[in-house]
Amino acid sequence: MADGYARVSGKPGVAFVITGPGLTNTLTAMAQAKADSIPMLVVSGLGRSDTLGKGLGRLHELPDQGAMVATLCHSETVTDPKTLGDVLDRAFAAMTGARPGPAHIQISTNMMGVGCPALPPPADLATVPLPFGRLRGVANALNAAERVVILAGGGTRGHGAALRALAESIDAPVIQTVNGRGILPLGHRLSVPASPSIDPVRKLMAEADQILALGTELGPTDYDMYAKGGVPDLSGMIRIDICPDQLARHPARHALRGDAGAVMAALLPMLLRSNRSGGVRAEATRQAARAELASLGAALPGQLAMIEAIRAANPGAIIVGDSTQPVYAANLYYDHDRPGGWFNAATGYGALGYGPGAAVGASIAAPGVPVICVVGDGGLQFSPGELRTALDENLPITFVVWNNAGFREIAEAMEAAKVPVLGCSPSPLAMEAFAFACGMPFLAIPPDPAVLTDALSHPQEGPRLIEVQVR
The missing domain is CATH 3.40.50.970 (Thiamin diphosphate (ThDP)-binding fold, Pyr/PP domains)
Known part of the structure; x- marks a missing residue:
């Protein structure tokens, strides 16, 4: 939460x-x-x-x-x-x-019962000084390059305007990790809202003559989620990160410690505006990346369409995901229309059951903004009590439960590895009875984007549960 x-x-x-x-x-x-x-x-x-x-x-x-x-x-x-x-x-x-x-x-x-004196004002937090002496070298490298590509990670959150200005100045496609999605406006010509784990995005990176990595740890759950290797050589990159430990973990031609927003703002006046076919390269990558989904799994395009149906029905919504198939699909390719409005636990630590509690916290932080939690039937069983919390606080959260009667993503991975599928079929919740026990409205629908869009268009007071019956 x-x-x-x-x-x-x-x-x-x-x-x-x-x-x-x-x-x-x-x-x-x-x-x-x-x-x-x-x-x-x-x-x-x-x-x-x-x-x-x-x-x-x-x-x-x-x-x-x-x-x-x-x-x-x-x-x-x-x-x-x-x-x-x-x-x-x-x-x-x-x-x-x-x-x-x-x-x-x-x-x-x-x-705990001991009296406490009045607290002094909070201390000013030390800021990381900008490496002005090295910024000129970075600017020179970016100005000299003809095919710059930007990798935007979670460290760019809150700095969308600076990132957009920088990308447009050097005409560079912006590949967004999961925690960087939505940082550029929906449909921006330089946006590549796709995973660097898939081949078309890797091709864009490999063809770049300069990579600028901003606030990304370059972790394998974003850059090599299929654990097949083949990540393009990034040793010639420019890397900006606020964490010195991160800067020591991957070789880079230029490694600068600093807040991504402050560094981008300082760099911008040093950059030369030019047309480097960034929009053309980004568009080609977007088309190829989306087409790649079907080759990675026949069900992926349909799962992505369900997430896009949520966006269409609730423009500007916050979509909080758990580790479930539609979220995995959208992490591969999905463009959101709200900065910071797409996040989930399917990368990084990968905690099942994250979504419901995080959705409660998101709704408290943004009253009046639609919040949709996409969670699987398996993941929901890790934190079902959070739905009662949503009811207690009268939060207008829609819990969209992808019910495929088990841990299907794990089962399919075991099948692909040709090992026996074990422990992937927990007894599913009776969703209608569960919603009734939680005291919230319930609707069961097929995995059809149009039906989901219609279901989300109904007026809402407090939380509700929509079960997508996949199996």
Whole structure:
């Protein structure tokens, strides 16, 4: 929930959880936030300070709760109420000072009732200085190139205007990773809203004489999701990232540390406008990428059409995805009409059950904006209680459940690998009865885009569930 709120609001999401199981249940969401660079503060309880580490069998006891979380992110214990302000400053610096991500604060139960002095104003967060001395070299390389291609990752979120201005200045196609989708306006002539895992997009990258990678970790769930290798050589790229660790992980001709938006704004006056056939190259790639879907799987075009039906029925909506087949299809090729309005957990950490809770957070962050959660019947069983939360908060979320009676994506991968298919057919929920138990309207439809568009056009008050009966 905090993750979805942060993605839509642009501000850190905050979750308060109980000791022990409250925190362990939250670790999966924290790992997804870390993988996708989402600022999330988790504040948890901790056992009494005089019992910690003693193995007394107390309620919610763990050997070392803070150490467990510290393997994932910044974690700190409040040992004195007077230090709370400093602890919060350090947590926010960890969440937002460089590469965004989760942070954790824990407070012993015996300290929760202790008075706390008024907190001082928050400390100013240090900013990463722009590498002005090296920007001219980057600008010269971009000006000298004839076939620039831009890779736009999640680090470009919130910087759509700067990215558009830069791309138009050097006439460069913009390949968007999943976390970068929607960063350019729908249908922009330079937009390539397609996965660098598929051949037409890789061809565009291979034919470039200069790659500019902006805020992307170049991870395999975006760049090699089929694990077949063949990613074009990127060692000559210009790479901009706020995280120094990322810059050390892949060779680059120019590697600059900095916020993507600030670097783009500083570069723009140094660039020479020219026509480099960027629109032609982008259009050819879009057409080839879309055509490629059918060769990757006969069902993919139809699954993509369902996502496009949602966009057509609800312009400007926020579509939150779980790990389910239509979301996988759209991650390969899909152009959204709202910056930051397409996100899911099917890349990066890949947590099943992410979608419903994230949709709740997204709806809270954007009141009045349609929110559609696309989740499979298998993924829904990981977090069904989030639908009750949507009802309790009277949030107008549409839960579109892709019911293929199991984990079909996993089953098909096992079949392709010629191994026995095991554990992929959990007993499906009776969706109508489940919706009734949750107290929300229900509609069952076939996997037909026109029928889905019609279903989404009906007036809505509060949450509702639409079951797409695939099998």
